[in-house]
Amino acid sequence: MIRGLVIGATLLVMGVAPAYGAASKTIKVGDNFYLPKTVTVNRGTTVTWKWPGYDEAGDVHDVKLKTGPKGVKKFQSEAASTDYSFKRKLTVAGTYKLICTLHEEMTMTIKVRK
Numbered sequence: 785m786i787r788g789l790v791i792g793a794t795l796l797v798m799g800v801a802p803a804y805g806a807a808s809k810t811i812k813v814g815d816n817f818y819l820p821k822t823v824t825v826n827r828g829t830t831v832t833w834k835w836p837g838y839d840e841a842g843d844v845h846d847v848k849l850k851t852g853p854k855g856v857k858k859f860q861s862e863a864a865s866t867d868y869s870f871k872r873k874l875t876v877a878g879t880y881k882l883i884c885t886l887h888e889e890m891t892m893t894i895k896v897r898k
């Protein structure tokens with residue numbers, strides 16, 4: 785009886801493991817670049833763009849979805865120079881092209897796996 789409960793509990797934990805291990809990826813926002821510039825993630829990954837802290841504050845940047853997979857709503861962060869972050873959970877597979885609207889050379893690509 786006890787043994788059965790333990791196995792049941794173990795299966796339950798395994799069953800919820802994917803949600804527990806939900807992926808995340810952080811992108812650094814610099815002058816004038818995103819790092820990394822190209823990244824591949826699993827579907828459902830939460831991507832966080834992180835602006836520098838006060839000590840490393842630079843120019844003002846934002847991040848905007850220029851083109852994405854069909855059906856994905858465009859998004860855009862605030863424009864900020866420091867102590868800011870912006871996150872988006874990417875649930876649709878495909879290629880996401882992002883740009884800083886203040887610096888057209890500042891681009892990045894995210895590929896979301898199927």
Ligand SMILES: [Cu+2]
Pocket residue numbers: 816844845846884885886887890
């Ligand atoms: Cu910028």
